[in-house]
Structures are given as C-alpha cells and as structure tokens.
Amino acid sequence: MAETLLTLNDVGVILGGQTIVERVRFSVSRGDIVTVIGPNGAGKTTLIKAILGLQPISTGRIDKTPGLTIGYVPQHIQFQPTLPLTVKRFLSLTRASVADCRKALEQTNVGHLYDASIHHLSGGEMQRLLIARALVRRPDLLVLDEPAQGVDVNGQAALYDLIRALRERLNCGVIMISHDLHLVMAATDKVLCLNQHVCCSGYPEQVSHDPAFVELFGRHVADSVAVYHHHHNHQHDLHGDVVNHEQSRENCEHHASH
Numbered sequence: 513m514a515e516t517l518l519t520l521n522d523v524g525v526i527l528g529g530q531t532i533v534e535r536v537r538f539s540v541s542r543g544d545i546v547t548v549i550g551p552n553g554a555g556k557t558t559l560i561k562a563i564l565g566l567q568p569i570s571t572g573r574i575d576k577t578p579g580l581t582i583g584y585v586p587q588h589i590q591f592q593p594t595l596p597l598t599v600k601r602f603l604s605l606t607r608a609s610v611a612d613c614r615k616a617l618e619q620t621n622v623g624h625l626y627d628a629s630i631h632h633l634s635g636g637e638m639q640r641l642l643i644a645r646a647l648v649r650r651p652d653l654l655v656l657d658e659p660a661q662g663v664d665v666n667g668q669a670a671l672y673d674l675i676r677a678l679r680e681r682l683n684c685g686v687i688m689i690s691h692d693l694h695l696v697m698a699a700t701d702k703v704l705c706l707n708q709h710v711c712c713s714g715y716p717e718q719v720s721h722d723p724a725f726v727e728l729f730g731r732h733v734a735d736s737v738a739v740y741h742h743h744h745n746h747q748h749d750l751h752g753d754v755v756n757h758e759q760s761r762e763n764c765e766h767h768a769s770h
C-alpha cells in the first residue's frame with residue numbers, strides 16, 4: 513500500500529469570527545492526485561495554506577509523515593517589470609545547485625529556457641517554471657494552486673499531462689486546486705468538492721453524479737462533465753465497443769454508468 517503523506521482530520525479554519533472551512537477530512541498518499549474544486553470563496557486557498565503551514569487551523573489536526581517535503585506552486589507571482597531577471601537567476605534563489613535547477617527545468621520540458629528572461633515567458637512556460645522551482649526541493653508532495661491559470665486550452669491539457677507524468681516519475685503525491693472541471697475530471701484520481709465543508713468526494717465519475725455536485729455546479733455542468741470524462745477515458749469502435757481502456761477501474765465506471 514502506498515505511503516500516506518498527509519491526513520486532514522476534521523480541519524476547520526475561522527478567520528475574523530467567520531468559519532471559512534470546517535470539518536475537512538481527507539488523506540493523500542504517494543502517487544495520488546487529489547484535486548480540490550469548488551466555487552469562488554469556498555475556502556480552497558485557505559485549505560491549501562493550512563496544509564502548507566501558512567494558515568493556523570482553528571480545529572482538527574493535520575498529520576504529516578515525518579520529514580515530508582512539500583513543493584508549492586502558487587497561483588501566480590508578481591515580477592517587477594523593470595527588474596531584469598532570467599530563469600537561471602530566478603531558480604538560483606532557491607539555493608539549489610545548477611545541476612538540480614537544470615534537471616528540474618528538463619523535468620517540466622522547458623530546459624531550453626534556462627537563459628531566457630522571465631518577462632518573455634508565455635503563460636504555459638511560466639507555469640512550468642514555477643513547477644520546476646517546486647521540484648528542486650525534491651518534494652514528496654506537490655501542492656499546486658490553479659496550475660493552469662492563464663494558459664490556453666491546449667496548454668492546459670498538456671500541463672495536466674505533465675503533472676500526471678511527474679507524479680509517476682517522482683512517485684510523489686499531488687494536491688491541486690482547479691477550476692477547469694472538464695480537465696480535472698479527466699486528469700485526476702480523487703476529487704474533493706469544497707464549499708466550506710466537503711460536499712462530496714471520490715473518483716471523478718462518482719463526484720460528477722453526486723447530488724451535492726449537481727446542486728453546486730448545476731445539472732448542465734454535471735452532465736457535460738460526465739460526458740467529457742466518459743469520452744476522454746476511452747473510445748468506442750464502430751460497433752460501439754470500448755477500446756483503449758486507461759484503467760480497469762474506468763472501464764467498470766463506464767459499464768456502471770450505462
């Protein structure tokens with residue numbers, strides 16, 4: 513069984529007398545990708561900050577495996593536009609060796625940008641750089657706050673593919689926040705639907721059919737997400753039979769949903 517990296521037990525955060533998140537419980541193991549979804553103001557970033565130790569919790573417990581290293585990819589970073597800054601210099605601020613910085617850039621497929629100016633990077637390249645910066649710490653757990661923000665649709669799919677590939681290669685756990693429901697449903701293992709408390713959680717297929725998900729996002733979104741998930745897990749041949757199963761689990765889900 514994969515090592516459990518992090519467990520949240522009835523975690524709650526109260527800020528300014530207001531409950532921001534309450535009774536959140538879930539765990540992340542090595543090899544897991546857990547995606548937190550939910551409407552604006554649902555408490556997703558607050559929860560991530562609590563996991564990072566940046567936000568004190570008011571109730572409950574967060575247990576981390578001893579020595580856990582977390583690599584964090586923030587939503588965005590503001591760079592002073594007049595400040596000349598190269599990718600090389602930016603990564604050197606982590607104090608990692610040149611070899612480790614270069615390796616991290618290679619792992620996110622932007623090794624060729626080592627000498628480039630930060631200010632010339634596209635949205636997708638910037639996200640890959642921020643992921644690379646998180647990787648130099650050799651994290652057991654990668655935490656990403658909306659990794660595909662500012663990236664076009666094709667770039668978003670490529671970014672989620674990269675995150676999955678990194679999970680395989682580094683055998684780390686991943687927690688991310690995302691608003692891209694369709695991609696989330698195709699690219700994640702577990703979904704946690706947060707609206708202050710956990711409304712529903714589980715495999716994407718389960719969650720997209722959960723009444724709490726339908727209530728939160730609407731029937732139209734729930735149906736389109738379920739259909740998208742279906743089509744992206746496998747294809748049908750001319751006779752309507754399923755081909756290209758990604759996993760037997762998804763195959764089971766397919767039959768269960770018909």
Ligand SMILES: Nc1ncnc2c1ncn2[C@@H]1O[C@H](COP(=O)(O)OP(=O)(O)OP(=O)(O)O)[C@@H](O)[C@H]1O
Pocket residue numbers: 527528530532550551552553554555556557558559
């Ligand atoms: N320091 C604070 N004091 C009081 N309220 C706060 C504080 N920080 C955040 N909040 C409130 O907590 C709620 C949750 O904020 P949070 O940023 O965690 O939501 P989110 O789900 O990440 O939202 P979004 O999807 O818009 O990024 C919001 O209503 C926000 O105004």
